[in-house]
Amino acid sequence: MFRPEGEREPEAMRDDSRDRELLQQIAAGERRALERLYFNYRGRLAQFLSRLTGRREAIDEAINDTFWIVWQKAAQFRGDSRASTWIMGIAWRCGLKALRRSGPLPPEHGDSMLDALPTVDTTLVAEELREWLDSGLRTLPFEQRATMEMAYFLGHSCEEIATIMSCPVNTVKARMFQARIKLRNLLPTLGGAPAKEKVQHD
Amino acid sequence: MTSLQSHRQVWEQIPWILNGSASEAELRAAQEHLRQCADCREAFAFEQRLRDALLRAQPNVGDAEDGWQRLSARIVSSEARPPLSARLRPSATQTRWLAAAVIVEALALGAMVTTSWFTHAGRVPAGVYQTLAQPEVGRPAATIRVVLAPDMTLDQLRTLLNEAHLQVVAGPGESGVWSLAPAEDVNTVATDAALHELRQSPQVRFVEPINGATRAHSP
Secondary structure: OOOOOOOHHHHHHHHHHHHHHHHHHHHOOOHHHHHHHHHHHHHHHHHHHHHHOOOHHHHHHHHHHHHHHHHHHHHHOOOOOOHHHHHHHHHHHHHHHHHHHOOOOOOOOOHHHHHHOOOOOOOOOHHHHHHHHHHHHHOOOHHHHHHHHHHHHOOOOHHHHHHHHOOOHHHHHHHHHHHHHHHHHHOHHHHOOOOOOOOOOO | OOHHHHHHHHHHHHHHHHOOOOOHHHHHHHHHHHHHOHHHHHHHHHHHHHHHHHHHOOOOOOOHHHHHHHHHHHHHHHHHOOOHHHHHOOOHHHHHHHHHHHHHHHHHHHHHHHHHHHHHHHHOOOOOOOOOOOOOOOOOOOOEEEEEOOOOOHHHHHHHHHHHOEEEEEOOOOOOEEEEEEOOOOOHHHHHHHHHHHHHOOOEEEEEEHHHOOOOEOO
8 A cells, every 4th residue: 555666666676687788788889778778768867857947958968968978988887776876867967967058057946936826726637737736846946846856756765866966865855855845835736635834854 | 763753754754655765664664653643644645646646747858769869870970080088099009100209309319419519629629718808810910009088989989990991909908008900901001101190180199009110109
């Protein structure tokens, strides 16, 4: 009941084993292996990046740069993390660079944005829910949004996110905590209850 | 562990339980707490719906094939051109040629310095110096000494020397004596004529021939 992804562990291990093998082949100069890895990751990377920025050019550039670096540095993968964590770390840095090149990073919105959100409607359909969710996510500071996406969309652990974002584990926890509190206040319809802040963080 | 600590820990663990990254121990502790805590069950349900909504949302992210073609073109382009480091790094053959060139250059430089030293040593013996007052080789010998008026200008001196066909070969010394020599071939007539010119000038205080060619004259 409490591990909806209970079947994912063996699958994740199989995926990691497959990715490691591909990285070895890429290190040996096999372009076919890069192609497989590219198509395995491109969709989720693009979706992840598209939630952080609407700039299509920046997304394409970040993905291109990511796999260009993977092609050149695959031999440097030491295997002390999941292959997906290593690739996501590269993608995160390439994404930040691409966003900076294409303009300033999205502003870190404060609570002043809350007033601009639509009122709660319990009859939201799926499309409206998605828009509502996007609106809520856009109010989060960039790093908080990325942390939540990495956890919920990409399925990375707290420690893996810290590795990807090159920050302490406690920073990841704090970002996740703040993001959840804000979304809880912005998206009460998901919980079917008004906002609560019962849990205090040290 | 108090109930409050457990409550906080479980609340913080919910995302990692949901995405399957929590440990077995964390999972068991959460299950135990959730049975007793309605607030955490409600929070868990909220996060689950949030995660489901995130996973369902599928933004349009363009064509993967286009992206792969661009990446392939980039790789092909880089392979056609050697990496910058390889282009800047000389090959083994180039290195050998460079070393040989440096050795040849050093030998040539050494030979040039040695030749220059011998040539220089042969022309001017070490320890021999030449002063400005010392007559140069080929300079005519002085035939007349004169003492000039202090207010005589350089132009006046030049005019007088031209008229007397003389040139300065030395002086003035500490006593103000100038040594003059004929501008043309030395002969007595020329010296006498020059003496005559000098004696006519009011700005010549003293004039005498050297070696007793003629008698001294004081205006």
